[in-house]
Amino acid sequence: DYFMINKEKFTNKKQSKIAKKIFSVAPSDDKTNKYIEECLHKKHFSIKEIDRGNQEIKFDRIYNLACPASPPAYQKEPISTILTCTQGLYNMLELAKYCGARLLQTSTSEVYGDPDISPQPEDYRGNVNCFGKRACYDEGKRCAEALCYEYSKLTHLTGIEGVRIARIFNTYGRNMRPDDGRVLTNIICQALNNEPITIYGDGKQTRSFCYVSDTVNGLIKLMESNVLTPVNIGNPEEYTIIEMAEMIKKLTKSKSYIIYKDLPQDDHREKCLDLHQCHDLSRHDNRRKYDASGYHHRPCRNRNGQRKLSDLQKYLELTP
Numbered sequence: 001d002y003f004m005i006n007k008e009k010f011t012n013k014k015q016s017k018i019a020k021k022i023f024s025v026a027p028s029d030d031k032t033n034k035y036i037e038e039c040l041h042k043k044h045f046s047i048k049e050i051d052r053g054n055q056e057i058k059f060d061r062i063y064n065l066a067c068p069a070s071p072p073a074y075q076k077e078p079i080s081t082i083l084t085c086t087q088g089l090y091n092m093l094e095l096a097k098y099c100g101a102r103l104l105q106t107s108t109s110e111v112y113g114d115p116d117i118s119p120q121p122e123d124y125r126g127n128v129n130c131f132g133k134r135a136c137y138d139e140g141k142r143c144a145e146a147l148c149y150e151y152s153k154l155t156h157l158t159g160i161e162g163v164r165i166a167r168i169f170n171t172y173g174r175n176m177r178p179d180d181g182r183v184l185t186n187i188i189c190q191a192l193n194n195e196p197i198t199i200y201g202d203g204k205q206t207r208s209f210c211y212v213s214d215t216v217n218g219l220i221k222l223m224e225s226n227v228l229t230p231v232n233i234g235n236p237e238e239y240t241i242i243e244m245a246e247m248i249k250k251l252t253k254s255k256s257y258i259i260y261k262d263l264p265q266d267d268h269r270e271k272c273l274d275l276h277q278c279h280d281l282s283r284h285d286n287r288r289k290y291d292a293s294g295y296h297h298r299p300c301r302n303r304n305g306q307r308k309l310s311d312l313q314k315y316l317e318l319t320p
């Protein structure tokens with residue numbers, strides 16, 4: 001009954017003002033232990049085992065990023081996905097309550113399900129199938145938001161400093177696993193190896209992809225804000241999967257051709273965020289020009305975006 005904790009120091013000056021130490025809390029199971037073993041040699045990484053009731057451990061900010069987000073990964077372990085979203089979050093909320101901490105819950109665009117409207121504003125209630133392959137994640141995350149809602153209501157009673165909810169849209173960046181199973185890594189790996197590029201369905205479904213450091217900046221900004229309702233975080237540029245595949249083929253100068261496979265059950269037709277609410281996060285910040293996403297995002301189609309994609313390509317080339 002203990003947590004494994006790792007510690008990461010931010011080197012970025014601006015971020016270090018907000019958080020000097022980052023802890024991530026995880027259950028001690030085989031999967032976590034294997035991951036921790038892989039990370040042990042990394043700089044700024046250390047482990048501490050604690051008791052849940054340890055009086056000395058205090059947090060003032062808790063970012064709950066738990067739960068795999070790749071459909072093949074969470075569908076492989078659907079029950080632990082539900083429990084991570086609910087029981088795991090409950091543990092974290094209790095820890096926040098105990099420490100008087102503020103908790104940020106990473107929710108997801110999946111709470112909108114297969115949306116009937118696009119882009120999706122935060123007050124859209126969604127179109128989710130609660131009895132299907134994606135339900136463990138989509139409904140798990142919806143239940144998590146409900147849990148956050150109840151804890152926020154009790155703020156004055158429980159001692160919890162407050163809850164923030166980020167609905168994260170598709171994210172990409174360095175250190176993604178080549179076998180992650182999501183569309184970007186699949187297509188990049190296939191393109192680099194000149195293997196057929198797999199597109200599910202007709203490829204006209206859309207997604208919007210945000211570079212990971214922009215997502216993280218958005219999370220920190222939200223955590224430090226006074227916004228108590230859920231906020232969409234992501235890049236508002238929408239692409240069809242075919243457009244994405246063509247772009248990656250061009251960037252990697254690949255000879256791959258496209259093959260079409262069946263669309264998985266409950267796959268979403270479009271995902272594009274309405275950033276209206278997120279914009280409020282940066283309204284009073286005039287030091288630099290933020291865009292509507294509340295932080296300075298780099299759309300993947302421009303020069304910077306291409307550089308980021310080639311960073312990912314470089315990383316993947318180094319991966320056996």
Ligand code: UDP
Pocket residue numbers: 069070071170181182183184186187198199200201203205207241263264267268271
């Ligand atoms: N997809 C695809 N080929 C792949 C993997 C995924 O065409 O090799 C499609 C998938 O059906 C979905 C979209 O790409 O419509 C994004 O899928 P992903 O698993 O990355 O994330 P999702 O947004 O669906 O959770």
